[in-house]
Amino acid sequence: MHLRLQPASPEPRTVQSAFCPRYQFAIELLGRRWVGAILRVLVAAPARFNEILAAIPGLSDRLLTERLRELEREGIVTRNVSADRPVRVTYGLTECGHSLDAIVVAIGDWAERWVEVE
Amino acid sequence: MHLRLQPASPEPRTVQSAFCPRYQFAIELLGRRWVGAILRVLVAAPARFNEILAAIPGLSDRLLTERLRELEREGIVTRNVSADRPVRVTYGLTECGHSLDAIVVAIGDWAERWVEVE
Numbered sequence: 001m002h003l004r005l006q007p008a009s010p011e012p013r014t015v016q017s018a019f020c021p022r023y024q025f026a027i028e029l030l031g032r033r034w035v036g037a038i039l040r041v042l043v044a045a046p047a048r049f050n051e052i053l054a055a056i057p058g059l060s061d062r063l064l065t066e067r068l069r070e071l072e073r074e075g076i077v078t079r080n081v082s083a084d085r086p087v088r089v090t091y092g093l094t095e096c097g098h099s100l101d102a103i104v105v106a107i108g109d110w111a112e113r114w115v116e117v118e
Numbered sequence: 119m120h121l122r123l124q125p126a127s128p129e130p131r132t133v134q135s136a137f138c139p140r141y142q143f144a145i146e147l148l149g150r151r152w153v154g155a156i157l158r159v160l161v162a163a164p165a166r167f168n169e170i171l172a173a174i175p176g177l178s179d180r181l182l183t184e185r186l187r188e189l190e191r192e193g194i195v196t197r198n199v200s201a202d203r204p205v206r207v208t209y210g211l212t213e214c215g216h217s218l219d220a221i222v223v224a225i226g227d228w229a230e231r232w233v234e235v236e
Contacts, residue, residue, distance in 0.1 A: 003232050019174055022229035024155060030225070031149005037142060056137055096232050103224050107148070110221060111140035114214050 003075045003096060029074070030100075034059050034067050036107070039097070042077065043104045046092030076100070147192070148218075152177050152185050154225070157215070160195065161222045164210030194218070 030036055037056045041047055047055070053064055068091055071077035076097040082088040093100075148154055155174045159165055165173070171182055186209055189195035194215040200206040211218075 003234070019155065020158070020226065020229065021235055022233040023158060023226045025233050026225050026229035027148060027154030030145060031154070036145030036149070037137065040138070040141060099228060099232065103221060103228060106221050106224060107144050108138060108141045110217060111138065111144035114217065115140040115143050117139055 030103070032067075032070075034063060035071070036104070038064070038067055038071070039076075039093075039100060039104050040108070042091060042093050042097065043101050046080065046090040048088070048090050052091065071097075148221070150185075150188075152181060153189070154222070156182070156185055156189070157194075157211075157218060157222050158226070160209060160211050160215065161219050164198065164208040166206070166208050170209065189215075 030039075034056065037059070038052060041052050041055045049064065049068075052068075053059060053061065056064075068077055068079075072079060075094055077091050078094045078097075080090050080092060082090075148157075152174065155177070156170060159170050159173045167182065167186075170186075171177060171179065174182075186195055186197070190197060193212055195209055196212045196215075198208050198210060200208075
């Protein structure tokens, strides 16, 4: 199972009750440790490695590196290196990554409404 | 961190780049092994234990029991026992659970568009 680099042509909506390996892949991707938090940062704007790290308490340097590499491999995150000096490296979302924006915002809204911090 | 039984009054939208423990809780809940698949079945309609089990290949009896109990405790799933005989037990979504419908559908649509099965 992998992510397409190009969007597929629209397909008829599948029956929601049928098990769907694609849905399973997507929800496990979103739920992978730290991925949701990283996406939430990048939905707002591209960011440097240290900015992402600072925005997510508890996330280690090593794990952020690992997650960003995975997300790059999956075509969700893109690494941009500026042409000018000093070189500035930022991470942003690809088209595929940005198509998760509405989902990230909707999960945030749901959490705002239903999850209580004690 | 827990789920509210009643929806909170609307709050101003938080800045998406700020780390949000509520969002983190929600996305980890959705990404918890099998939870996404169980919700997808229940978004369509309430179902009996064996119907849910049959709809999700690879899910064991023991893990479905465990996940349903967790989701009940969190106020997302409700267990309904029919008044007539033979007793029929079904699992459905609460109001809080149904407020995830659009998210479950949106993740399915995203997966349909972007995830390719090899």
